[in-house]
Amino acid sequence: xxxxxxxxxxxxxxxxxxxxxxxxxxxxxxxxxxxxxxxxxxxxxxxxxxxxxxxxxxxxxxxxxxxxxxxxxxxxxxxxxxxxxxxxxxxxxxxxxxxxxxxxxxxxxxxxxxxxxxxxxxxxxxxxxxxxxxxxxxxxxxxxxxxxxxxxxxxxxxxxxxxxxxxxxxxxxxxxxxxxxxxxxxxxxxxxxxxxxxxxxxxxxxxxxxxxxxxxxxxxxxxxxxxxxxxxxxxxxxxxxxxxxxxxxxxxxxxxxxxxxxxxxxxxxxxxxxxxxxxxxxxxxxxxxxxxxxxxxxxxxxxxxxxxxxxxxxxxxxxxxxxxxxxxxxxxxxxxxxxxxxxxxxxxxxxxxxxxxxxxxxxxxxxxxxxxxxxxxxxxxxxxxxxxxxxxxxxxxxxxxxxxxxxxxxxxxxxxxxxxxxxxxxxx
Amino acid sequence: xxxxxxxxxxxxxxxxxxxxxxxxxxxxxxxxxxxxxxxxxxxxxxxxxxxxxxxxxxxxxxxxxxxxxxxxxxxxxxxxxxxxxxxxxxxxxxxxxxxxxxxxxxxxxxxxxxxxxxxxxxxxxxxxxxxxxxxxxxxxxxxxxxxxxxxxxxxxxxxxxxxxxxxxxxxxxxxxxxxxxxxxxxxxxxxxxxxxxxxxxxxxxxxxxxxxxxxxxxxxxxxxxxxxxxxxxxxxxxxxxxxxxxxxxxxxxxxxxxxxxxxxxxxxxxxxxxxx
Numbered sequence: 011x012x013x014x015x016x017x018x019x020x021x022x023x024x025x026x027x028x029x030x031x032x033x034x035x036x037x038x039x040x041x042x043x044x045x046x047x048x049x050x051x052x053x054x055x056x057x058x059x060x061x062x063x064x065x066x067x068x069x070x071x072x073x074x075x076x077x078x079x080x081x082x083x084x085x086x087x088x089x090x091x092x093x094x095x096x097x098x099x100x101x102x103x104x105x106x107x108x109x110x111x112x113x114x115x116x117x118x119x120x121x122x123x124x125x126x127x128x129x130x131x132x133x134x135x136x137x138x139x140x141x142x143x144x145x146x147x148x149x150x151x152x153x154x155x156x157x158x159x160x161x162x163x164x165x166x167x168x169x170x171x172x173x174x175x176x177x178x179x180x181x182x183x184x185x186x187x188x189x190x191x192x193x194x195x196x197x198x199x200x201x202x203x204x205x206x207x208x209x210x211x212x213x214x215x216x217x218x219x220x221x222x223x224x225x226x227x228x229x230x231x232x233x234x235x236x237x238x239x240x241x242x243x244x245x246x247x248x249x250x251x252x253x254x255x256x257x258x259x260x261x262x263x264x265x266x267x268x269x270x271x272x273x274x275x276x277x278x279x280x281x282x283x284x285x286x287x288x289x290x291x292x293x294x295x296x297x298x299x300x301x302x303x304x305x306x307x308x309x310x311x312x313x314x315x316x317x318x319x320x321x322x323x324x325x326x327x328x329x330x331x332x333x334x335x336x337x338x339x340x341x342x343x344x345x346x347x348x349x350x351x352x353x354x355x356x357x358x359x360x361x362x363x364x365x366x367x368x369x370x371x372x373x374x375x376x377x378x379x380x381x382x383x384x385x386x387x388x389x390x391x392x393x394x395x396x397x398x399x400x401x402x403x404x405x406x407x408x409x410x411x412x413x414x415x416x417x418x419x420x421x422x423x424x425x426x427x428x429x430x431x432x433x434x435x436x437x438x
Numbered sequence: 439x440x441x442x443x444x445x446x447x448x449x450x451x452x453x454x455x456x457x458x459x460x461x462x463x464x465x466x467x468x469x470x471x472x473x474x475x476x477x478x479x480x481x482x483x484x485x486x487x488x489x490x491x492x493x494x495x496x497x498x499x500x501x502x503x504x505x506x507x508x509x510x511x512x513x514x515x516x517x518x519x520x521x522x523x524x525x526x527x528x529x530x531x532x533x534x535x536x537x538x539x540x541x542x543x544x545x546x547x548x549x550x551x552x553x554x555x556x557x558x559x560x561x562x563x564x565x566x567x568x569x570x571x572x573x574x575x576x577x578x579x580x581x582x583x584x585x586x587x588x589x590x591x592x593x594x595x596x597x598x599x600x601x602x603x604x605x606x607x608x609x610x611x612x613x614x615x616x617x618x619x620x621x622x623x624x625x626x627x628x629x630x631x632x633x634x635x636x637x638x639x640x641x642x643x644x645x646x647x648x649x650x651x652x653x654x655x656x657x658x659x660x661x662x663x664x665x666x667x668x669x670x671x672x673x674x675x676x677x678x679x680x681x682x683x684x685x686x687x688x689x690x691x692x693x694x695x696x697x698x699x700x701x702x703x704x705x706x707x708x709x710x711x712x713x714x
Binding site: 084 | 601603604606607608609610611612613614617621622625626
């Protein structure tokens with residue numbers, strides 16, 4: 011059991027490639043942290059640095075309070091599950107699982123007992139004397155997990171452990187990994203490029219892009235309050251719809267119509283009108299006839315011609331075309347889509363995806379009214395990608411509190427906790 | 439179907455020709471070794487009168503038995519040392535990014551194609567001044583030098599096939615680099631090691647040029663060289679029978695060696711290591 015602290019950790023390869031750039035992340039004891047990002051974002055490199063399989067160029071890595079930068083993997087007391095499982099083909103399942111204990115010169119009786127226990131908990135008891143070549147993919151995956159569990163390490167590192175399984179098995183194993191981590195209560199760092207895995211498994215999800223940490227937050231917060239355009243576009247499926255917009259004193263002008271904006275956001279960016287990128291998630295659209303009258307004023311109603319309608323039973327997806335004014339941000343959005351691994355979704359296309367209640371009577375090809383929830387809009391600075399709606403809430407409430415504190419007590423108040431700012435921003 | 443039959447016949451004929459071309463001389467040697475000295479010039483393929491005389495003659499004669507032991511000893515020692523060093527060198531070539539890697543590989547290739555005859559005279563002089571002439575080390579050292587490049591080449595190819603992640607897994611499991619090599623990588627490269635060991639041993643076993651140039655007595659002379667020094671029962675008899683018998687004898691270890699290990703060479707040990 012141990013906490014892990016990455017302090018300004020940087021990895022630069024001899025050829026000058028910067029794989030990880032000043033990554034700082036505190037992983038608490040017993041926490042389940044997911045590193046997620048498109049391929050090449052540095053997540054596996056980070057994991058390898060945690061394991062000690064790659065050197066750290068700059069910065070400090072502390073496990074359980076001790077600096078371990080120069081410690082070899084064997085001195086770090088961590089177990090790792092590899093994407094390819096990396097089972098030793100010349101050893102039986104039993105030998106594979108007991109290998110680390112054997113290296114640690116554990117008495118044979120203890121090894122046997124631990125291996126038997128772990129095998130029992132993973133349903134591998136009947137397979138202990140087989141070689142890896144005679145196991146199915148799912149069984150190999152279990153053995154790889156078993157090899158990690160047997161050691162009772164300070165932390166588990168998982169490098170896309172489920173990506174080689176078929177979809178059904180993946181869901182099943184995902185549940186098992188989650189249960190396992192809860193049962194053992196061991197710190198776990200899990201790398202994946204699959205956002206569903208990231209959102210369902212972790213206590214906290216760290217999103218990386220090109221070696222830079224974008225945001226580390228609990229899954230729900232990541233989804234609801236992405237700090238920038240990349241996180242907003244990467245998390246969520248189907249991904250967030252982006253369009254151009256203008257923010258001025260009159261509100262937020264978007265291709266869908268003029269939206270009311272909350273006071274704090276307008277305050278933050280008011281003086282001159284300002285170009286922005288507006289993001290709205292598919293589920294924030296609705297059939298107006300299904301929106302109750304007291305909610306309807308919080309959004310706007312607009313007209314669209316439905317191109318395609320996909321009925322999935324529990325929900326309906328509709329696709330419609332609209333002049334979203336994306337052309338001026340096409341470079342940014344394309345880069346984003348490429349980085350997010352969604353090059354095929356057509357960053358420049360002017361299609362909007364909406365997820366509607368299955369009760370809707372909307373049909374394909376019809377010209378219909380749709381309602382968009384203005385409260386759920388995200389507004390991004392096109393230059394920096396920063397989420398203004400989140401940032402505005404934070405700074406506005408922070409300023410307000412500081413002001414109130416200073417007036418009330420005539421003293422410097424400590425800066426508000428992030429939890430407070432989050433809640434106040436979320437309600438706006 | 440007609441083409442299939444014809445193809446079968448064609449391949450069969452080609453196989454038969456190849457087999458005959460290769461097997462006839464071998465069988466001829468075997469046949470000669472069982473003929474009596476008087477019947478050596480007998481043109482019939484099978485001996486009219488079978489005799490073990492040639493075998494009992496050479497196996498009781500120290501001019502053959504001692505060289506046979508030399509061959510076995512020198513061959514095994516040279517093979518062992520060459521494979522141990524080659525596995526380490528091949529591992530470095532396959533796995534480590536080190537300066538001068540290409541130079542090492544190119545150097546190994548250069549050595550393996552170097553004509554041995556050009557080295558005989560310098561080696562003779564060097565070994566004479568170092569008192570290595572006519573000793574086991576005097577042959578073992580050049581054999582290692584020529585066996586290594588071959589072994590490095592074969593083993594490097596094997597090491598490259600072993601998934602890199604296995605070594606990482608071993609390290610995370612708490613293995614030192616040496617343990618990772620000996621307990622995980624080397625066992626997986628065993629087929630490669632056996633293959634290279636067989637080839638190096640066969641090279642040492644068959645080698646004639648150094649064996650005859652760098653030895654002067656039976657204290658270090660190997661079997662192939664000893665064959666050249668065979669003499670007949672008298673000044674006027676050719677030692678054809680004993681030579682044939684000795685040739686058969688020195689073929690036997692190779693046959694045993696290959697038939698014991700060929701399964702290991704063929705078996706793909708790395709299957710099931712990683713998925714995909």
